[in-house]
Amino acid sequence: MPNTPADSSFNFQVNLAGIIDILANHLYSEEKVFLRELLQNATDAITARQKIEDGFVGQVRLDLIPGDGDSPAQIIFEDNGVGLTEEEVHLFLSSIGSSSKKTVNEVTSREDFIGQFGIGLLSCFMITDEIVMVTRSAKGGSALEWRGNADGSYKIRQLDLELEPGTRVYLRQKAGVEKFFQAEFLRKLVKYYGDLLPFPIHFAEEATPLNAGDAPFMNDLVSSDELGRYGIEQFRTQFFDAVPLRTSDGTTRGVAYILPYAPNPAEKTTHKVYLKRMLISEKIDNVLPDWAFFVKCIINTGNLRPTASRESFYEDEYLKQTRQELGDALKNYLKGLAANRPDRMRQLISIHLATLKGLALHDDEFFDVIVDHLPFKTTYGEMLLPEVARQTDTLRHVPDLDEYRQLVGVASAQKQLVVCSGYLYDNQLVAKYGQRNRIPVQAVNTSHFIQHFEDLTVAEREATFDFLQQADAALHRFQCQAVLRKFEPANVPTIYYMDDRTNFNRSIKKSREIATDTFASMLDSLSGSVPSVSNSQLCLNYRHPLIQRLAAKTGDLKLEIEILYVQALLLGHHPLNNDELDILSNGLLQLMDR
Numbered sequence: 001m002p003n004t005p006a007d008s009s010f011n012f013q014v015n016l017a018g019i020i021d022i023l024a025n026h027l028y029s030e031e032k033v034f035l036r037e038l039l040q041n042a043t044d045a046i047t048a049r050q051k052i053e054d055g056f057v058g059q060v061r062l063d064l065i066p067g068d069g070d071s072p073a074q075i076i077f078e079d080n081g082v083g084l085t086e087e088e089v090h091l092f093l094s095s096i097g098s099s100s101k102k103t104v105n106e107v108t109s110r111e112d113f114i115g116q117f118g119i120g121l122l123s124c125f126m127i128t129d130e131i132v133m134v135t136r137s138a139k140g141g142s143a144l145e146w147r148g149n150a151d152g153s154y155k156i157r158q159l160d161l162e163l164e165p166g167t168r169v170y171l172r173q174k175a176g177v178e179k180f181f182q183a184e185f186l187r188k189l190v191k192y193y194g195d196l197l198p199f200p201i202h203f204a205e206e207a208t209p210l211n212a213g214d215a216p217f218m219n220d221l222v223s224s225d226e227l228g229r230y231g232i233e234q235f236r237t238q239f240f241d242a243v244p245l246r247t248s249d250g251t252t253r254g255v256a257y258i259l260p261y262a263p264n265p266a267e268k269t270t271h272k273v274y275l276k277r278m279l280i281s282e283k284i285d286n287v288l289p290d291w292a293f294f295v296k297c298i299i300n301t302g303n304l305r306p307t308a309s310r311e312s313f314y315e316d317e318y319l320k321q322t323r324q325e326l327g328d329a330l331k332n333y334l335k336g337l338a339a340n341r342p343d344r345m346r347q348l349i350s351i352h353l354a355t356l357k358g359l360a361l362h363d364d365e366f367f368d369v370i371v372d373h374l375p376f377k378t379t380y381g382e383m384l385l386p387e388v389a390r391q392t393d394t395l396r397h398v399p400d401l402d403e404y405r406q407l408v409g410v411a412s413a414q415k416q417l418v419v420c421s422g423y424l425y426d427n428q429l430v431a432k433y434g435q436r437n438r439i440p441v442q443a444v445n446t447s448h449f450i451q452h453f454e455d456l457t458v459a460e461r462e463a464t465f466d467f468l469q470q471a472d473a474a475l476h477r478f479q480c481q482a483v484l485r486k487f488e489p490a491n492v493p494t495i496y497y498m499d500d501r502t503n504f505n506r507s508i509k510k511s512r513e514i515a516t517d518t519f520a521s522m523l524d525s526l527s528g529s530v531p532s533v534s535n536s537q538l539c540l541n542y543r544h545p546l547i548q549r550l551a552a553k554t555g556d557l558k559l560e561i562e563i564l565y566v567q568a569l570l571l572g573h574h575p576l577n578n579d580e581l582d583i584l585s586n587g588l589l590q591l592m593d594r
């Protein structure tokens with residue numbers, strides 16, 4: 001054991017080969033990014049040269065020397081950028097984490113370049129064991145050869161060659177990465193990462209560059225047809241629409257494609273993002289607000305800061321501002337669509353209804369943009385909430401779908417405008433609409449309607465007294481009270497209101513019928529804990545001829561009343577338990593006997 005003095009200090013020891021291995025092989029998710037890093041260095045070198053030579057025209061050439069039996073294949077990647085002096089080679093190329101792009105002076109600033117960490121070149125070690133770079137600085141000096149090894153060693157030598165300024169990188173294939181050394185593969189990869197770069201990238205001696213150097217979304221005057229065609233080309237999808245995006249300072253611009261289908265909300269939509277015209281990643285998910293997951297974007301940005309792996313952006317002020325502004329552009333599009341093309345807005349809503357409703361609930365701003373255009377089922381047919389609000393002083397809604405179905409005919413006949421809020425999010429949306437627009441909102445159920453039905457006259461009440469007594473007694477075992485009222489439509493004989501307690505007890509009874517012994521005793525103790533008093537009501541319609549006839553009859557009407565009760569359950573979409581099914585079958589048998 002070494003004898004360490006009490007308060008001695010040491011420097012960390014760096015295992016160079018280990019660090020290189022981590023950076024080269026574990027920072028990036030895929031090997032192909034080595035080409036992105038080479039393109040990025042070439043772009044930055046050309047930018048740096050343009051800073052000192054006004055109007056300088058950059059270019060890049062990529063070549064592949066196929067392998068033969070003895071020597072492996074080799075990629076040669078060449079740019080006519082600023083190159084490196086000997087001092088710079090030692091300072092930036094041979095020192096991990098050093099980058100010439102951090103240097104700020106009167107001609108360059110940090111924002112001019114894509115690179116910043118001083119590690120990107122190491123990604124080439126994913127496909128080679130040795131990086132050879134031949135460079136000559138535009139600032140003068142002789143040509144140099146630098147050989148960097150994955151074990152952390154490097155060599156430099158001066159070359160006695162009259163080279164034009166620029167840099168050439170040689171990468172000799174290591175075992176197991178043959179696919180990156182195929183001409184076709186490289187061509188595609190260059191197009192993939194560098195299609196928008198503003199200088200030609202040639203393959204070998206080919207006259208036509210591999211990259212287009214531009215894209216329709218970079219052009220302010222682009223037509224939406226052109227954007228649509230670009231969307232098909234990029235994603236093989238005919239989108240619902242293409243929305244041009246642009247931040248106020250113009251540093252980020254692009255296009256948002258509205259998906260022609262409802263996306264899976266569990267999956268985040270990712271976007272294709274270029275940084276200073278170089279493709280960073282297709283999997284960026286934080287450049288748009290969360291609510292915008294019904295669009296897929298392609299954007300080019302000049303000021304967002306990529307992380308070291310370049311697979312996402314730092315959550316900084318620029319990103320927040322950009323996200324806000326791109327979100328605003330989308331909201332403006334939706335507003336414009338609603339104002340000028342309501343038919344298209346309706347189509348968009350019909351595709352993304354659930355998504356838009358869910359988003360509106362969680363984002364107040366978005367809520368205000370969209371809520372006036374969301375269709376709701378009402379007793380007057382499909383309506384928008386502002387239309388409903390114009391026609392009633394209180395926005396009444398039925399939050400239970402089955403209950404709404406039972407009530408719709410009755411409420412329409414009473415000329416009551418009621419919204420169905422039984423579909424996903426509708427209940428909360430109606431409540432939020434009332435809250436934000438200061439309109440009273442009331443959730444109503446069947447009981448509300450029964451209370452407002454017309455009462456019988458005194459004479460009618462006297463004449464039906466016995467019948468009502470009998471009905472009440474017959475319904476007692478179902479924890480239900482009989483009520484006699486007059487309501488429209490006259491062809492509806494009954495309407496049933498089931499309160500929560502009865503509902504709970506009925507579900508327990510239904511489960512009890514199929515439960516094992518142990519589970520049954522648990523259910524018994526549960527049902528014992530609920531008071532048997534309930535407010536459930538079977539409202540009999542005195543306008544219906546059948547009810548009038550029954551009310552006028554004397555004798556035992558238990559079976560008739562029970563059948564009416566079961567019929568009301570069925571109309572209200574309530575599942576029947578065994579007792580109730582028996583009532584139906586007995587009733588039919590007795591009918592046959594008669």
Ligand SMILES: Nc1ncnc2c1ncn2[C@@H]1O[C@H](COP(=O)(O)OP(=O)(O)OP(=O)(O)O)[C@@H](O)[C@H]1O
Pocket residue numbers: 037040041042045079081082083084092093098099100101114115116117118119120121122166167
């Ligand atoms: N083609 C090139 N022309 C001129 N200089 C280059 C070239 N490629 C690399 N360099 C120099 O080597 C340095 C290190 O490059 P590297 O790609 O590792 O990091 P970076 O580009 O600075 O930052 P990042 O890690 O963010 O890519 C650069 O800062 C630059 O000075």
